[in-house]
Amino acid sequence: MANRRKNSDEQVPVASRRQFLRGGSALVGGAAASVAAAQAVLAEPSQGANLPPSVPEWMKSPGDPVGSQLYGTPSPFEKSVARNIPKSGDPMFWTSSRTPLQDLDGIITPNGLFYERHHAGVPAIDPAEHRLMLHGLVDNPILFTMEDIRRFPSESHIYFLECSGNPGFKKPYGKTASDLVGLVSCAEFTGVKLSHVLQEAGLRHEAKWIIAEGADAAALTRSIPIEKCLDDALLVYSQNGERLRPQQGYPLRLFLPGFEGNMSVKWLRRLHAVTEPAYSREETSKYTDLMPDGKAREFTFYMDAKSIITRPSGGQKLKSHGFHEIAGIAWSGRGKIKRVDISVDDGKSWKEAQLQEPVLTRALTRFRLPWRWDGGPALIQSRAIDETGYVQPTLADLIDVRGDNSFYHNNAIQPWRIAADGEVTNANA
């Protein structure tokens, strides 16, 4: 066992660093990984009293038996990793909870931490009683049971879902990545192509929109253009393998890959094929923006390219100088992420991050960049570019175009400020 002395200048064990550099060429792996590894240096290992090969308490007697959790839950030590909800006011007026992005790795959001947004609470639906009605401009109106829906050919895809007010324009002032853009999550969704179900009912050519209605107390209603319905729209019943959770639309939701979240109507009970949109509350009073020329920007379906650094991010603290991996997530409603650039010098220069393969269309994409923090103040930010060539804008650029009455579809770059003491804060706040 090496009990190495603290090197207070750089907080790096000298022997360890020397060895690391010497062994650098022996590494297996891609070029980017080698670059990262070659810059990796460890913080001083802690010198606690109860270390191997001394035997910790939890090795001295058998642990919890099999079956103590028929449905498993996280370690009690991870209690703080939870959905992020408003901290004040009457809970009955809270309408969303956010994914703790800064605590997560990879691209899959576990179902228990998938973000929530609802307009009249979460209905407790008995799937045996639930029905989906398909009517209007179809030859055969049909009332589907869940068993009927499950009979159709199925598909599975990993997709992100994002609320269009994530964050609003006027309050990009949260402390953490979750406060700011925690209304985005990503999962593997399984369901039936909506086009199959429309075909079964004999969709008529004059149908140009499908009005989708939820079975919640708000009867949330949105108008979906027929082109999307016949393209990649899904009727989803499973998320990350298991059936949808109640917060995400159990037992059935619409899913429109890349579109603003509320259009993927949860607790789906009705599809009405029509010639004109419904102009429902959620597409007129809400989810529509007043532009500088006084006109309303409505039916803003697609979520444009966006990214955020989740580590290091607001609320975290760098404890020592030297190597840190900058990691985050990027996504685009228009398709695949092509590139993510990272700046660590307030936007003066940018460096291309490594994207975790496979890069999937309309899914979160994890990006990473090795970085050596010199211990001085720094401003770090990420910029996503999608396969259409669209570049994630700065907040100033976005306000130039949209004015300051907008609320939805803020996909601006999020800068983080790192202080000399390592504290990370929202540079927009």
Added chain:
Amino acid sequence: MANRRKNSDEQVPVASRRQFLRGGSALVGGAAASVAAAQAVLAEPSQGANLPPSVPEWMKSPGDPVGSQLYGTPSPFEKSVARNIPKSGDPMFWTSSRTPLQDLDGIITPNGLFYERHHAGVPAIDPAEHRLMLHGLVDNPILFTMEDIRRFPSESHIYFLECSGNPGFKKPYGKTASDLVGLVSCAEFTGVKLSHVLQEAGLRHEAKWIIAEGADAAALTRSIPIEKCLDDALLVYSQNGERLRPQQGYPLRLFLPGFEGNMSVKWLRRLHAVTEPAYSREETSKYTDLMPDGKAREFTFYMDAKSIITRPSGGQKLKSHGFHEIAGIAWSGRGKIKRVDISVDDGKSWKEAQLQEPVLTRALTRFRLPWRWDGGPALIQSRAIDETGYVQPTLADLIDVRGDNSFYHNNAIQPWRIAADGEVTNANA
């Protein structure tokens, strides 16, 4: 609303079927999807009393507010979807719980349903106290804290994990897919390449094996060949985005993609670089098979290609004739699944299933085939072929080679029998 009459001959609404066939060419999507869709016919929709547009109870008052579940759980109606544990005996002697494969869709196993296998229960480890010791044939022995490990460059991959006794040779007699091969699950794992950590410590050339030890009361110990350690072996701390669950090795586990599950040592506390394997209990008395020639087949690392139909599968019942999708999962420790064949006539003929993209190396791959059940008895089975060209064997073929003393690494084809009343049972039982 169409109140269509029951067509007792085929249990298919006539108007619906006619429309479906007529509209067949209008479908958007790939050829295989169209074939499937063209064969899709609905069961008779249920004619319950409380149907839309009548308003169900759960729309009449607000549902559960945001934050009623800071960490979400499944719907109470899904209570039966749980880990599958032994039904008798003393719980202290149960050593595994199985994933309910027949209830899942897609390839991701939610963390709460990921299979468990442990040798002395689940230790309750405080991550702040946990240490990983790396010693032996290295220039600098190192004691890592979890913070140290998190400092290294990270990677995320979707991989399956499978126990090598899944099922044993002598008891492929369970009722359900879970009873038979529920000791396989799949998730997105995030961690650090083991090669980075070995490099940091200055691994010496004479090191040929790494002995990995767990911090459970069994101190589970396995010997890992150095080639694997320097290839794709990971030190994993996150699974499906969040930190590992205690049952899966919180706060740190080894992960060896494609290798038998117990080698991916959970609660990892020690890595010892040596020249010879440890010949530990779990690689001599256990996880080794007696061959017909009297020799022991040991160090059987790779899990060979395997598949199982999960729907329809044992314990389920087909409620009507006509279209059913046959769906299942395939995997190989040697790389990607190349093809899955399905037979519905007791192996007389085989048809290629559609694989859900993206097909990932050493991950579950979801396969599907449209099928029209004529209502007669049928014997259905799937056969996986991986990218090395290896073909999943029948149980008889496997026993020909391995004899009848083997217990581990049964990757045989699993046939299901469908009776005329629609009941599905294990055709090997």
